[in-house]
Amino acid sequence: MTRSSTVTIKDVAREAEVSVATVSRALNGHGNVAEEVRKLVLATAKRLRYQPHAAARSLSSRRTQTIGVVLPDLYGEFFSELIRGIDQVARARRQHLLVSSYHGHPEEQSEALRTMRGRVDGLLVLSPYADRPGFLTENLPAALPVVLINTHLPNTAYPVLNIDNHGGAMAMVEHLVQAGHRRIAFIGGPEGNFDAGERQRGYLEAVQALSPGNAPWVLEGDFSEASGYEAGCRLLASEQRPDAVFAANDMMALGCLFALNEAGLRVPEDIALAGFDDIPLARFVHPPLTTIRIRIAELGAGAMECLLDMVQNEGESARPTMVAVPELIVRSSSTGRAPVDSS
Amino acid sequence: MTRSSTVTIKDVAREAEVSVATVSRALNGHGNVAEEVRKLVLATAKRLRYQPHAAARSLSSRRTQTIGVVLPDLYGEFFSELIRGIDQVARARRQHLLVSSYHGHPEEQSEALRTMRGRVDGLLVLSPYADRPGFLTENLPAALPVVLINTHLPNTAYPVLNIDNHGGAMAMVEHLVQAGHRRIAFIGGPEGNFDAGERQRGYLEAVQALSPGNAPWVLEGDFSEASGYEAGCRLLASEQRPDAVFAANDMMALGCLFALNEAGLRVPEDIALAGFDDIPLARFVHPPLTTIRIRIAELGAGAMECLLDMVQNEGESARPTMVAVPELIVRSSSTGRAPVDSS
DNA sequence: CTGAAAGCGCTTACAG
DNA sequence: CTGAAAGCGCTTACAG
Secondary structure, eight states, X not given: OOOGGGOOHHHHHHHHTSOHHHHHHHHTTOSOSOHHHHHHHHHHXXXXXXXXXXXXXXXXXXXXXXXXXXXXXXXXXXXXXXXXXXXXXXXXXXXXEEEEEOOSOHHHHHHHHHTTTTTOSEEEEOOTTTTSTTTTTTTSOTTSOEEEESOOOTTOSSOEEEEOHHHHHHHHHHHHHHTTOOSEEEEOOOTTOHHHHHHHXXXXXXXXXXXXXXXXEEEOOOSSHHHHHXXXXXXXXXXXXXXXXXXXXXXXXXXXXXXXXHTTOOTTTTOEEEOSBOOGGGGTSSSOOBEEEOOHHHHHHHHHHHHHHHHHTTTOOOSOOEEEOOEEEOOTTTTSOOOGGGO | OOOGGGOOHHHHHHHHXXXXXXXXXXXXXXXXXXXXXXXXXXXXXXXXXXXXXXXHHHHHHSOOSEEEEEESOSOSHHHHHHHHHHHHHHHHTTOEEEEEEOOSOHHHHHHHHHTTTTTOSEEEEOOTTTTSTTTTTTTSOTTSOEEEESOXXXXXXXXXXXXXXXXXXXXXXXXXXXXTOOSXXXXXXXTTOHHHHHHHHHHHXXXXXHOTTSOOEEEOOOSSHHHHHHHHHHHHHSSSOOXXXXXXXXXXXXXXXXXXXXXXXXXXXXXXXXXSBOOGGGGTSSSOOBEEEOOHHHHHHHHHHHHHHHHXXXXXXXXXXXXXXXXXXXXXXXXXXXXXXXX
16 A cells, blocks of 8 residues: 555565666656567556656656746736647647746845746746846856847846737838828837837837828837826827827727727728727727737747757757748728828 | 855755755754754855755655646636635645546546655545546545545545535525526536535525415526527517526526627616626626635635645645635626516 | 764666 | 766765
8 A cells, every 4th residue: 555655766666576777767757668578568557556756757867847927027928828829838848837937036046047047948037137147147057048028138048938029010001001190199118118118119110101292100118007097198189180099009999999098089981099908898899909919829839849959959049030920910900091181 | 166056954954064964954943953053054055056856855755745736627717716725725734736637537537646645645526537436545545634625425534525406505595685686597507416406406495485476486497608508598488577687607697688689688677696606707798797606715625725734734624614605796687676466 | 062973765877 | 768876065974
């Protein structure tokens, strides 16, 4: 009556009347074991409900079969989606996932990185602090494979998977112009936010390229619904209304929509509206919101694939920087025609 | 120039000119180390950027500082919230989180449980298969502390944290009755779903107790928006309309709302409506939906606290079954008065 | 208070 | 193909 908790490789060896080395080899599928013996060992292990002790195996094999995922938070749709993608790949490739979130100070995060030693074969990192000099290199073993997600870290040796915010914003402006809108205002995101900056840069470039007669028109915002509402009010107070408003994220677009509704303007007949992110709410509001969708799960899955390739190839970085391509989602908030006289 | 990846306790010992035993004791805060020596060791470890190897430590100390979280999925608001609560406690108590999701067959899940050996000090389990005989006991070391979440497993030795679906449904019916509604219809959830069953049981009991003159009125549903819509249509086709509709979840309530809107009925003036779950959308629809909120993050946090107490107390189950208390969220979909002549 | 040594449960050259 | 043995990097009785 051995309890499953205490069955070790020794027990299996004794029971099968072979050495522990042979048990190890048979269980790990090393070719050099006689077929007879292999079968016996496997059967014995199964009968005894033997389960290798992960820590012991890690210690001698230097492999943990575990990937660490370092995120700023575990909450919300973005991270939920990201983890879903990561988890899919992890399961398919039989890896465990050690998640580590932090919120606090950089020191706390450094600590989180350091305690990963001996726990993981590689690390997926999404951190606002990743671009600090030494943050990664000083806290991580030099040999540990690392893949960065949505991190702006130029000249790094680590592969980085980013979201093409710039391209997404350009695609949106292009759509709005094609729909007949000329004067397109933009509600920006928080100062210093990289995603927000890239979206704005895309807007500015696209307007210049596709609607050169109209000067860009940028309103301040901070990604909150309230800031979108305020921007909408400012827009309404201006002497000449734009044909369309493009908000740097959906929440601000919804706030703006609220302001437009209050003022009795119809969307998209009087003014078109677009956002960025494709949050679940986007398709439930009236009118449903044109926006940019990012396949976040795919981003996570891609990062995980890349990382596992590195782990298997002993750190040889398989691919360089990659990018998640955003997708334009056209809904009715933008499909109305712009006033003909506006061009 | 030792690289941080290769600094071991031996290096620290050599550098500080003490034994590895002393280094270990100093680093782990065991009292029996001279203050002088302790300081020297700590300084040396810091200077060398020493980081203990987790697997080695686990192997000899039989502690991993890691809790395994076994969930059916990592996706969606429920799991996102649950993990958030679990993570909060984990961080506060300096534990790592090994997440394991599965979707597939019970065998796959058994395998997931078994590979936890040597990786975790305890397990948080939310599994539709947990009530199968032997599913837990046969795949887990008998000594491993386990806490079950939202699992219907009677007579188990494991602590279980459940959601009080029954009480929540009763509270909702009570609210509707107090708001003046008498004939209250119920849209049920999927056959065999425990949560759905409990909600329905709560509805039936409360109607019998609080509105004895009116027979219960249960419509079929399966938690999908579409099934809520269909139920709404069936309701509209019946000869006598109910005063209120209570759907077993919010998605069905929204589907029902859509059907009522189509038919030109006003909510709550013509018919009141309520759901269960308090999904984010619930407060954004018109009218905002009265519903039941479950503090999922608190559920996760409570489970984690309970589990960590068990781990620290060597498996002594601190508390028995506990329950997450739902909260009634009254919004305008239910606040209208029922027709006076209906009672 | 400190050190030498055994041991945790595996894997993996090294011989044969 | 197989086994004896060293070793992975720690912790922890056991002596002193």
